[in-house]
Amino acid sequence: MKSIFKKVAGIAVTAIFALGMAGCNHNVIKDSYNWYESPVDFFTGKAATADSEYVLFGVFPKTVLPLDSTVTVDEEDFVEMGADKYYKGSDGKYYAKALENAYGTGAQYKYENNVEQVKQKNADSYRYFKVEPIKWKVLTTTYDIDGEAGSATGALLLAEDILTANVPYFGLTSSRTIDEKTINPNNYKHSMIRAYLNGITYQGQYGEGIKWNGSGFLQTAFTKAAQEKIATTEVDNRAETTGYSERTYANLFACENTNDKIFLLSESEAINSSYGFAAYDSYGEGNARIRIPTDYAKANYAYQSPIGGYGGAWWLRSPYYTYEYFAHYVSSDGDANLNDYVYRIDAGIVPALCVSLE
Numbered sequence: 001m002k003s004i005f006k007k008v009a010g011i012a013v014t015a016i017f018a019l020g021m022a023g024c025n026h027n028v029i030k031d032s033y034n035w036y037e038s039p040v041d042f043f044t045g046k047a048a049t050a051d052s053e054y055v056l057f058g059v060f061p062k063t064v065l066p067l068d069s070t071v072t073v074d075e076e077d078f079v080e081m082g083a084d085k086y087y088k089g090s091d092g093k094y095y096a097k098a099l100e101n102a103y104g105t106g107a108q109y110k111y112e113n114n115v116e117q118v119k120q121k122n123a124d125s126y127r128y129f130k131v132e133p134i135k136w137k138v139l140t141t142t143y144d145i146d147g148e149a150g151s152a153t154g155a156l157l158l159a160e161d162i163l164t165a166n167v168p169y170f171g172l173t174s175s176r177t178i179d180e181k182t183i184n185p186n187n188y189k190h191s192m193i194r195a196y197l198n199g200i201t202y203q204g205q206y207g208e209g210i211k212w213n214g215s216g217f218l219q220t221a222f223t224k225a226a227q228e229k230i231a232t233t234e235v236d237n238r239a240e241t242t243g244y245s246e247r248t249y250a251n252l253f254a255c256e257n258t259n260d261k262i263f264l265l266s267e268s269e270a271i272n273s274s275y276g277f278a279a280y281d282s283y284g285e286g287n288a289r290i291r292i293p294t295d296y297a298k299a300n301y302a303y304q305s306p307i308g309g310y311g312g313a314w315w316l317r318s319p320y321y322t323y324e325y326f327a328h329y330v331s332s333d334g335d336a337n338l339n340d341y342v343y344r345i346d347a348g349i350v351p352a353l354c355v356s357l358e
Contacts, residue, residue: 033094035059036133037226039157039355050141050155050357057136057355058221060163061096061129064111064295065089073097073128082199082220083212086131095128100299101166103346108304111295118298129296134221135160138357139275145354147234147257154231154354156275158265162293162312162348163217165302167196169315169342171204173325178203185342186319186327188237188264189255193315197262197351217351218262230261231354235317241266242318242328244280244337253319262351264317267328269352270336280336285309287334291350303346305332313340313347 035058038047042054061084065071073095077088086094102109102118109118119125136157143156170185170192177183183190192210195202199216218227239254244267271280276288285308292311293302303312310332320326320339328339329347340347 033092034133035223035226037223038229039136039357040133042135048138048357052138052357054160055136055138055157055357056133057157058134058226059094059131060134060221061098061296062132062161062163062294063130064113064116064299065095065128065130066113067116081223082218083215084220087128089128089130094131096131096296097126097128098296098299100125100127101301102298103165103301103303106306108306109298111298118295127299129299134163136353137276139269139272139352141357143233143354144236145231145233147236153356154233155357156352156354158352159350160291162291162297162302162314162350164297164300165293165312165348166300166345167193167349168345169193169327170325171343173341173343175324176203184253184319184324186253186324187255188317188319189258191317191342193264193349194258194260194317197264197349198260216262217349227261229355231356232259232261233263233354234258235260235263236266237317241268243267243321244271251319251321253321253324255319262353264315264350265352267316267318267336270316270328270330277336278334283331283333283335285333289330289334289336290332291330291348293348297348301346302348303332307333313344314350315347 036056039055039057041048041052048055072090073087075087078085084096089095100119101121139156139158141155142152143154144152145154175182175184192202195212197217199212199219202210235258237255237257239251242251242254271277290311291314293304312332314330316328318328325342326339327342330336331338
């Protein structure tokens with residue numbers, strides 16, 4: 001691997017604010033590299049169907065390139081996708097470069113090879129991460145995409161890993177005013193995390209517009225051709241989706257429905273038994289909600305439990321019902337009976353989306 005690391009802006013989520021402010025010429029694909037522009041069955045390698053349990057679709061930085069690797073990375077040969085530049089390696093693969101920014105220093109903050117420690121931000125250390133296909137769990141093939149009767153024909157996919165972190169639900173605990181309306185910190189429609197997921201404008205605390213146009217997860221993970229295969233889903237944000245099935249609360253902080261390509265699961269979806277999930281307060285090794293942060297996510301401040309078999313925390317889209325500055329999340333042991341301050345940045349991102357699988 002090349003030993004000289006230039007500081008490149010716009011590579012990692014750790015530089016997300018600067019990235020969002022800068023325009024980016026994305027999806028400039030230069031060769032026949034497999035960008036997984038259509039869902040592929042994880043087991044057969046063929047086009048995914050309604051019978052597929054797991055699919056590969058889109059790409060994202062994942063596994064760190066070991067320091068002792070013989071692979072070299074050419075920073076003059078790259079493609080741009082959303083917020084990232086993906087550099088060509090001598091092995092024919094592509095790599096993103098990111099500043100290491102580990103949440104902690106324990107044994108759980110080692111890379112997947114279990115040898116190299118993930119360094120903290122003050123080390124000023126940059127690493128390459130291989131751009132790999134994203135693995136998704138097919139939760140259902142009868143998802144209601146547009147909210148109309150008789151249209152529950154979409155396949156709901158949920159990422160199998162925590163892909164990144166360091167993007168809060170909202171950065172502060174105080175409300176904003178948008179279009180003369182008071183917007184609570186846990187309003188999903190106007191959240192920072194939704195803006196990042198879809199690559200859209202986010203309005204901050206003081207009226208400033210932080211733009212992710214063309215620079216969000218959607219554009220960084222999917223080519224234009226792949227984006228066209230992702231359904232625009234009417235995301236159900238009603239109060240009924242924000243509580244537990246075992247005990248339902250009125251939620252004054254629920255927002256109106258949104259129309260998105262990429263979204264987070266709601267509280268009710270994360271405890272849906274037909275999706276393979278257990279009750280909201282079920283937890284422990286083997287829980288279907290447990291998600292492990294990738295190497296790239298660990299380098300972007302994702303929390304990882306020190307307990308074997310556990311993963312990291314990850315955000316849900318549902319606001320908490322009591323406090324306007326709390327939102328729901330899933331814990332490292334799979335428990336969905338939790339909520340935390342919206343400014344938390346070590347909770348990771350596990351995206352969901354809808355496609356058609358025939």
